[in-house]
Amino acid sequence: MPPRKSAVPSTVADSATLLGRIRDNIDQVLQGKDEQVRLALVCMLAHGHLLIEDVPGVGKTLLAKSLARTMGCAWRRIQFTPDLLPTDITGVSVYNQERRNFEFKPGAIFANVVLGDEVNRASPKTQSALLEAMEERQATVDGVTYPLPEPFLVIATQNPIEHEGTYPLPAAQLDRFLMRLSIGYPSVEAELQVLHTHGRHSALEDIEAVTDSRAITALMDIAGRVHVADSLASYIVEIVAVTRASGELTLGASPRASLALLRASRAYALTEGRDYVVPDDIKTLAVPVLAHRVIAAPEAEMSGRTAGDVIEDLLEEVPVPIRG
Numbered sequence: 001m002p003p004r005k006s007a008v009p010s011t012v013a014d015s016a017t018l019l020g021r022i023r024d025n026i027d028q029v030l031q032g033k034d035e036q037v038r039l040a041l042v043c044m045l046a047h048g049h050l051l052i053e054d055v056p057g058v059g060k061t062l063l064a065k066s067l068a069r070t071m072g073c074a075w076r077r078i079q080f081t082p083d084l085l086p087t088d089i090t091g092v093s094v095y096n097q098e099r100r101n102f103e104f105k106p107g108a109i110f111a112n113v114v115l116g117d118e119v120n121r122a123s124p125k126t127q128s129a130l131l132e133a134m135e136e137r138q139a140t141v142d143g144v145t146y147p148l149p150e151p152f153l154v155i156a157t158q159n160p161i162e163h164e165g166t167y168p169l170p171a172a173q174l175d176r177f178l179m180r181l182s183i184g185y186p187s188v189e190a191e192l193q194v195l196h197t198h199g200r201h202s203a204l205e206d207i208e209a210v211t212d213s214r215a216i217t218a219l220m221d222i223a224g225r226v227h228v229a230d231s232l233a234s235y236i237v238e239i240v241a242v243t244r245a246s247g248e249l250t251l252g253a254s255p256r257a258s259l260a261l262l263r264a265s266r267a268y269a270l271t272e273g274r275d276y277v278v279p280d281d282i283k284t285l286a287v288p289v290l291a292h293r294v295i296a297a298p299e300a301e302m303s304g305r306t307a308g309d310v311i312e313d314l315l316e317e318v319p320v321p322i323r324g
Contacts, residue, residue: 008214008218009219011222013273015270016270018211018219019219021211023037028206029062030062033183033190037067040155041271042264044153044267045220045223046264046266047224048153048179048260049155049156049178050155051179051181052064052156052157052182052183053182054157054182055160061115063183064113070211072209072212072213073111073112074111075112076110077117078114080119081121086125088126089109089126089130090107090140091104091106091107091109092107092141102142107139114155115155115156116156119156120158120166120167123167124167124170127173128173130154130176150213150217151213151217171293175257177292178260179288179292226270226274227276228265231321232321235318235320236258236261236262236282239315240252240290242317243294246310246314248297248299248300248305248310250295250296250297251295253290256293260289261282261289261290264285264289265285268281268284269281279321286311286312286315292307295307
């Protein structure tokens with residue numbers, strides 16, 4: 001359905017009001033997952049992409065669909081399978097016999113929100129077709145480069161339990177995702193609400209767009225201007241540096257991770273209605289932004305520790321700036 005006319009926000013207060021409407025709208029469909037919805041919005045505001053890794057049936061696809069409907073933007077779904085071709089994602093040039101020339105037929109990547117379902121089921125060659133689009137927001141087909149629309153957000157899902165017939169995402173592609181998160185099982189109360197809401201029909205069909213692409217682009221611009229004090233920029237660099245020195249990690253975070261944590265912190269502050277970043281923003285985002293970019297050492301894995309566990313402990317070693 002066409003998006004409802006939405007005023008373009010120009011201040012932090014305007015942004016907080018609009019973001020509240022977006023979150024309330026999504027909450028009608030995805031109950032009890034306020035923090036996951038907030039992080040998805042942070043990804044969007046920070047010009048990033050989201051990887052959702054969780055078991056089937058917890059709402060990964062529902063989150064992506066409800067976000068796209070709420071934004072009033074064009075969205076496409078790509079079901080990743082072993083026989084999916086790169087051209088299915090980026091598009092293909094087709095010869096027009098009447099005009100006697102080649103016409104470009106855009107692939108599924110040409111949308112504002114792209115949902116990649118079970119992204120680890122496609123071959124590495126097909127997965128790599130996403131790399132240029134996610135990093136440079138463009139697609140090159142037959143030597144011609146086509147810009148992607150703004151805003152542009154990839155939400156990819158994968159099942160961490162079922163490994164048969166899957167191709168693990170390479171480190172280069174994982175690094176393109178701003179965040180990785182899990183939806184998790186709902187609480188008993190939230191699951192009861194799910195039964196009432198979705199028991200007879202899909203609540204997704206009932207929600208309407210509360211904004212449009214112009215307003216979303218303005219939100220992204222405002223998020224990019226949120227103030228980060230020099231001491232907090234140094235704090236981000238120190239957090240990333242300790243991941244490289246840790247004996248529990250065989251691969252530390254890259255400079256791209258520092259930039260990702262900076263952008264995400266600005267966006268998170270905006271969702272809190274602030275025009276400045278505080279240390280708690282950075283600490284809250286450290287695991288979602290960094291954990292998928294590092295590799296835990298075999299000794300840590302044998303003791304049952306994940307990369308996220310290691311990062312949480314490393315955060316305690318870095319002094320928090322007293323004043324921003």
